[in-house]
Amino acid sequence: MMPAATPATLAPRQDRRAPLLLIGLAVALTLFIVVVPLAYIFWRALSQGFAVFAQNIMAPDTLHAIWLTTVVAVITLPINLVVGISAAWLIARFTFPGRKLLLTIIELPFSISPIIAGVCYLLLYGRQGLLGPTLAAGDIKILFALPGIVLVTLFVTGPFVAREVLPLMQAQGSEQEQAALTLGASGWQVFRRVTLPNIRWALLYGAVLATARAVGEFGAVSVVSGAIRGQTNTLPLQIELLFNDLNIVGAFAAASTLTLIALVVLVLKTIIEGRTR
């Protein structure tokens, strides 16, 4: 409990030092763990003036990395939404053999290191991999190309939507949907007018988390993309590349872009949430 704003006259006098110390500690930790590093990114990116910053952002390879990252996010988001909602709906509304297994599979990516996912895909789709010869015969390129990046990103971001939506669906039960059915609504009408509005905030939250992760994923993508400059380099990979090239301003410029995307997403979510009751 928070102490009252104006303590009652007869309330026992409290020692104010312990709370102040704890609050100070929290502020200091937040400052040095979150705020300062973030601010430092922008400070370093702009250290040689905005012109140099803009020039670095507009470098073709960096621009392509931004583009590729956006494409990956745009492809994975709708897939994540559809699969996430379907899986959550299936688990929340039905009992069937394998239901527990499905739940475990959905959560699996959370507990597996992304780099392992990358290696698995490499072993499966790589030239020496299980499906390698078949894919090569069909002239289908998955690794070191967009499909591979999209696949590992899907693997890594898969749990977010289902994980956010499922608890809500389970808590709400199916009575509202049954009520809509008795009132004559079709399956699609039930989903669009009853199910979806009920889960929309959890859905949005899951989508934001999944997108943030898709944009920022490094480990899994670094294994399967091959990091070909201007071709299969996503933004996080590009940052590492620039950093290793000792192009500090370039690395921080790219990093500031990534950070900006994250901040914009965060602000958007807060605004939208604030507008609803």
Next chain:
Amino acid sequence: MTLAISHLARRFGATQVLRGIDLQVRQGELIALLGPSGSGKTTLLRIIAGLDWPDAGTLSFDGADWLGKSAAERRIGFVFQHYALFPHMTVRDNIAFGLSVLPRSERPGKTQIAATVDRLLAFLQIGGLADRYPAELSGGQRQRVALGRAMAIEPRVLLLDEPFGALDAQVRRDLRRWLRGVHDSAGTTTIFVTHDQEEAFELADRVVVMNGGVIEQTGQPDEIYDHPATPFVARFLGLTVELPVTMRAGRAHAAGLDLAALPRRAIPDGPATLFLRPADILPVPDPQAPFRVAEMATTGALLRIVAEDGTGCRIESEVPRRDGRDLRQGQPVALRAVAGQIFPGSGQQPAQPIHTPMTLKEARP
């Protein structure tokens, strides 16, 4: 006759929830399905609604088979125990929902829907709540909105699952009278589920008492109250005093009991069980009687008296406090039964077995 149900059976896993239900409901009737938890009453209601399907039996409405139809095709109004209002819609939109999901060709215009909703809001006396959200309503108001939403589609049958179960006592009584009024003026055939006998008796034209997946008795409230057909109904309706008696020429006899007020019954001579309500037992001072007043306690209007014979048989009775003025602790009394029900067989082995554990809650798919 509108709704006809015959030989309906439903099993959830190993549990036989309904075992052969036969029931006819006439146009405009208000029916109560009364029974303890696990008696199958909610399952029966859900099958009528089209939210569940039986394993055997038939269900038809005005001669047309209903088991092949979905809930939407049957056009029923279902009111859920916890209302299941749509939380993101206003009261107005909740009530309009059934009309707004009609196929475009049958859907009334916007103004027409609004007019229907306004009429229902006024009819249900919730006109001031039109623009509120369900979270801003009290339990009783939600109940009215849920009923309004179900009635908007002009259902052929209105089905209510424990309509007052989630409300406190005063609101319950008010809403009960209100619902009776709504039914009388709208005339919709209505079936509701309840475990509260007072609710069933006050509201319904006809009460269907269920237990263990079968119908124990169907009849008008007074008829069931005065003449329970089975030991289960007797116990369920408060005839909690069970005494072994001996039948001779249609009359029951037992030591210390004055049973002359009970009518002759066509029960063969031999052991039988007498079921009595505590309020129908009158202790009368009698120095020869085997019973003694063991406990006396007042509830204000009533005097609760426990009479005991030497063998550990304890019988509870309730008399108006005025009538018990002459009674004293330890006084020998005879017990006079004013009304009661007799079933053949001894009390230890009820004539009809009670099959269902009372704790079993209706399983839901």
